[in-house]
Amino acid sequence: MPLYVSVDEPDNARMARRQSRALVLLAHGSPAPAWRQPLIDIAAAARAMTDDSVVLAWLAHAEPDLATCVTHLVAAGATRIEVTPLFFASGGHVTRDVPAIIATLSQRFKDVSITVGPAIGERPAVKLAIARSAVTPTD
Secondary structure (H helix, E strand, C coil), X not given: CCCCCCCCCCCHHHXXXXXXXXXXXXXXXXXXXXXXXXXXXXXXXXXXCXXXXXXXXXXXXXXXXXXXXXXXXXXXXXXXXXXEECCCCCCHHHXXXXXXXXXHHHHHCCCCEEEECCCHHHCHHHHHHHHHHXXXXXX
């Protein structure tokens, strides 16, 4: 099983035509496969919900990184890339490290719009889902 949803895997529904919009789910990363697996599952589920390209990138400790994913997506025709940080809150990585990487990529790919949304944990729907899960018996 791959460690991420690969931008290199052929996918007839998405790769047969050049995409203009692509989504990057960006997680911290870990050398531990068990730590990465829930994020891989989230990326696979998101990919099944849209015709847009969806890839999973890691900030550290795993590949591919954000720059590699963006490079592959641009090569596949993406002109609008939306990055969603899979972090509970906007700490240093989301407020400092990710914007620095995006600034470098934006300079490299001047004709591509690369935006970063809020940390996933700051979205109201995610907060509510976590609260519901927290009060549900785990049996």
